[in-house]
Amino acid sequence: MYKIAVLGTGYVGLTAGVGLASFGSKVLCLDIDKEKIEKLKKGISPIYEADMEELLNKNIDEKRIEFSTDISEGVKWADIIFLAVGTPPKEDGSADLSYIEEAAKEIGKNLNGYKVVVTKSTVPVGTNKKLKKIIMDNDPDNHEFDIVSNPEFLREGSAIHDFFHPDRVVIGTESGRPIEAIKKIYRPLYLNETPFVFTDLETAETIKYASNCFLAMKITFINELARFCDASGANVQTIAKALGMDGRISPKFLHPGPGYGGSCFPKDTKALAYTARKFDTPLKLIETTVKSNEEQKHYAAKKILKMLGNAKNKRVGLLGLSFKPETDDMRDSSAIVIIEDLLRAGVEEIKAFDPQAMENAKKIFKDKITYCTDEYEVAKDVDILALVTEWNQFRNLDLQKIKSLMKGNAFCDLRNIYKPDEVKEAGFIYEGVGIR
Numbered sequence: 416m417y418k419i420a421v422l423g424t425g426y427v428g429l430t431a432g433v434g435l436a437s438f439g440s441k442v443l444c445l446d447i448d449k450e451k452i453e454k455l456k457k458g459i460s461p462i463y464e465a466d467m468e469e470l471l472n473k474n475i476d477e478k479r480i481e482f483s484t485d486i487s488e489g490v491k492w493a494d495i496i497f498l499a500v501g502t503p504p505k506e507d508g509s510a511d512l513s514y515i516e517e518a519a520k521e522i523g524k525n526l527n528g529y530k531v532v533v534t535k536s537t538v539p540v541g542t543n544k545k546l547k548k549i550i551m552d553n554d555p556d557n558h559e560f561d562i563v564s565n566p567e568f569l570r571e572g573s574a575i576h577d578f579f580h581p582d583r584v585v586i587g588t589e590s591g592r593p594i595e596a597i598k599k600i601y602r603p604l605y606l607n608e609t610p611f612v613f614t615d616l617e618t619a620e621t622i623k624y625a626s627n628c629f630l631a632m633k634i635t636f637i638n639e640l641a642r643f644c645d646a647s648g649a650n651v652q653t654i655a656k657a658l659g660m661d662g663r664i665s666p667k668f669l670h671p672g673p674g675y676g677g678s679c680f681p682k683d684t685k686a687l688a689y690t691a692r693k694f695d696t697p698l699k700l701i702e703t704t705v706k707s708n709e710e711q712k713h714y715a716a717k718k719i720l721k722m723l724g725n726a727k728n729k730r731v732g733l734l735g736l737s738f739k740p741e742t743d744d745m746r747d748s749s750a751i752v753i754i755e756d757l758l759r760a761g762v763e764e765i766k767a768f769d770p771q772a773m774e775n776a777k778k779i780f781k782d783k784i785t786y787c788t789d790e791y792e793v794a795k796d797v798d799i800l801a802l803v804t805e806w807n808q809f810r811n812l813d814l815q816k817i818k819s820l821m822k823g824n825a826f827c828d829l830r831n832i833y834k835p836d837e838v839k840e841a842g843f844i845y846e847g848v849g850i851r
């Protein structure tokens with residue numbers, strides 16, 4: 416049985432830790448955030464993810480997972496060290512590698528025998544080789560180790576499911592030596608015939624960015640088309656449906672909305688565009704995707720303001736604040752830009768509710784908006800109701816009740832989850848994104 420230390424116990428590190436423990440390894444999740452580690456020791460997940468807490472407690476009870484802030488002891492104890500710390504965006508769009516470089520230093524200082532270092536964090540091409548050098552420079556005794564790039568493709572909101580059912584596992588190495596250990600820790604997936612892609616470090620690093628950028632570009636394509644439909648009168652829903660019927664295109668990621676957000680697409684598109692410029696091979700499609708997605712967030716706010724007519728003395732109700740359903744993550748959520756634009760335009764009040772993201776929202780907006788306890792409290796006395804995140808509980812609203820609670824009758828469906836006629840029949844003025 417391998418002893419695995421995971422450095423960085425966020426969305427990715429915690430999911431990997433819990434997943435690898437479920438596969439039978441002994442796991443020690445490490446983090447510099449004491450509060451997070453204290454919660455985890457008590458079996459409380461610091462993030463909202465389906466099935467996370469249950470699986471976490473099962474592995475704690477069965478003594479396969481532990482939590483600590485003692486990075487040096489953790490590194491010494493482990494055979495395999497996963498790097499899952501954040502790589503957030505810097506002002507210029509490049510990935511901030513300071514956390515991962517710091518973690519690599521700690522690994523170097525504490526090497527005490529052969530170990531495999533596996534990078535799960537999303538890092539630009541060439542980073543794993545840099546990390547290898549940092550580890551070597553910090554290890555005066557020149558212990559042997561191998562570095563592996565194993566990018567993560569999980570989706571927040573279904574992280575646990577995705578860990579156990581990945582479309583593929585990408586493994587980048589410099590030599591064959593660490594592959595045996597990787598195959599063993601992922602044995603259940605290997606036996607399950609999950610496709611494994613074995614390649615070099617640079618290719619593995621780039622596969623991750625290529626995947627996210629392609630998906631971001633696909634969303635942006637349909638969002639631009641939705642704007643065109645708003646202007647021309649065509650129906651983007653029908654267009655997306657027909658497009659998706661083409662097997663070469665597929666229906667996934669063809670849902671118009673207020674722009675993509677979250678901790679990955681925005682930063683990974685910017686980081687790949689930045690890296691490509693450094694290599695003097697600008698990726699123009701990606702650069703345009705970044706710009707167009709920003710525009711889409713403002714476009715969503717403009718749509719709400721246009722429906723309101725005049726912002727003065729108007730109250731806006733927002734349903735959903737997280738960047739997508741089934742997560743409490745608000746990083747780069749479109750709701751942030753929408754709220755800022757609405758406040759700048761001078762609306763009287765913004766009332767909002769999200770099933771999971773209220774705590775995070777309070778940290779961002781403080782007393783600038785009114786926090787409600789459910790969708791019907793949001794509707795009370797507002798001039799317009801805008802659906803920002805498509806949580807399941809917003810899919811079947813009692814429209815008559817909403818209408819009777821509201822002051823106005825405008826319904827802005829930024830996720831196109833309602834049939835326009837159904838909403839209009841309930842007495843609303845309806846606008847979706849690319850449909851009316």
Ligand SMILES: NC(=O)c1ccc[n+]([C@@H]2O[C@H](COP(=O)([O-])OP(=O)(O)OC[C@H]3O[C@@H](n4cnc5c(N)ncnc54)[C@H](O)[C@@H]3O)[C@@H](O)[C@H]2O)c1
Pocket residue numbers: 422423424425426427428445446447448451486499500501502514515517518535536537538567568569570571678679
């Ligand atoms: N969140 C996702 O959906 C997702 C999906 C795929 C890949 N990724 C990538 O995975 C990486 C991690 O993302 P995340 O969303 O889990 O981040 P996160 O912010 O949720 O977690 C990162 C954790 O690392 C900890 N940390 C920072 N420096 C540390 C150090 N020196 N030692 C130990 N811990 C340290 C932080 O305290 C934090 O708890 C990023 O590169 C991200 O791009 C994220």
